[in-house]
Amino acid sequence: MLKLSVPAACLRLIAIDIDGTLLNPEFKISETDLATLRRVHGQGIEIILVTGRRHTFALPIAQQLGFDLWLISSNGAVTRSLAGETFHRDLLPEPTCRELVRVMQEFRGQTVLTFDSNDLHGEDHGSPSGSIVLERLDQLEGSIQRWLEKNMQYIRFVVPIEDALTCDPVQAMFCGPVAHMQRVLQVLGSCGLPITVLRTEYPGRDLSIVDVLNAGCSKGHALERWANYRRITREQVMAVGDNYNDIEMLAFAGHPFIMGNASEELRARGWTLTRSNAESGVAAAIEHALYGKALDPVVVEQIRTPSAIVTSL
Numbered sequence: 001m002l003k004l005s006v007p008a009a010c011l012r013l014i015a016i017d018i019d020g021t022l023l024n025p026e027f028k029i030s031e032t033d034l035a036t037l038r039r040v041h042g043q044g045i046e047i048i049l050v051t052g053r054r055h056t057f058a059l060p061i062a063q064q065l066g067f068d069l070w071l072i073s074s075n076g077a078v079t080r081s082l083a084g085e086t087f088h089r090d091l092l093p094e095p096t097c098r099e100l101v102r103v104m105q106e107f108r109g110q111t112v113l114t115f116d117s118n119d120l121h122g123e124d125h126g127s128p129s130g131s132i133v134l135e136r137l138d139q140l141e142g143s144i145q146r147w148l149e150k151n152m153q154y155i156r157f158v159v160p161i162e163d164a165l166t167c168d169p170v171q172a173m174f175c176g177p178v179a180h181m182q183r184v185l186q187v188l189g190s191c192g193l194p195i196t197v198l199r200t201e202y203p204g205r206d207l208s209i210v211d212v213l214n215a216g217c218s219k220g221h222a223l224e225r226w227a228n229y230r231r232i233t234r235e236q237v238m239a240v241g242d243n244y245n246d247i248e249m250l251a252f253a254g255h256p257f258i259m260g261n262a263s264e265e266l267r268a269r270g271w272t273l274t275r276s277n278a279e280s281g282v283a284a285a286i287e288h289a290l291y292g293k294a295l296d297p298v299v300v301e302q303i304r305t306p307s308a309i310v311t312s313l
Helices: 018-022 031-042 055-063 094-103 105-110 117-121 141-154 178-189 219-229 244-252 281-291
Strands: 013-016 046-050 070-073 078-081 086-089 111-114 132-134 155-157 171-176 195-202 207-214 237-241 255-258
Touching (some): 013 018, 018 055, 031 281, 046 055, 046 219, 055 070, 070 219, 086 219, 094 171, 105 111, 105 171, 105 178, 171 178, 195 244, 237 281
Parallel strands (some): 013 046, 046 070, 132 155, 237 255
Antiparallel strands (some): 111 132, 111 171, 171 207, 195 207
8 A cells, every 4th residue: 555654854844725625514623633733733843724715714713723823825925923923925916906807897796805904904913894895795695605704894895896906905806606707717818917816616516716816926836935934845845735726835845635525637636635624634644644644545546647737727
């Protein structure tokens, strides 16, 4: 049986996605995952959460781990500690975003802009009203109702949405059914703007989220920047993810794992498949990488395909 055991001294950083990876289908961290992360952190291995969530929206999840760590949020746009110290930001320039809104005129009902609370109120803690800006709710409620409910206190309605662009936003986001967001991807792919486009899909919920960030911004670039700062080589980095926006992060890591609930497209990229987020796949991947503990035989075999070609979609 294949083993990918890595001496603990050779693994210094574990990067973990949140939704679909660290969180189980009930949007909770399993006790098994929690215990494993606390144990390896106690052994001196750094844990960093790398998520598409805004920093403030990711904080309650990170705080559950019970130890100090850093967060790469908004798909790589912001790297910040739990205490609010900022390491790096890669914002979407206001002129680029203004032109983006113009080009995406037909999708205004699915358009969301997010801003860093530091730019709005100069605060490091919390996120004041206005961090999330949109024109209307009716075309979003069916797709991301749960997200809207949890973030309503941060939402500000601005019509036209361009009037909210008094500073550089963190990103723009388009949300809706998978088929409709395919049209969004097509338009973005031909718009010619200096941007990065990342998608996250949940076919079971018929939900696709398309994030638009500054050119060159991604989870992978942010993780590489952080690893370089920590003087950690990619061979000393492990990453675990489940979706398309994790591709660059997984491609950078020397030890990439994808969740058992990942799409078939990601499974075909040659990365090791761990168990699903319903089966504490994060803990299983760590135990396998560090200690050689077996995964299910059908899971542990790597798919023999050429190395992944990293794209922005």
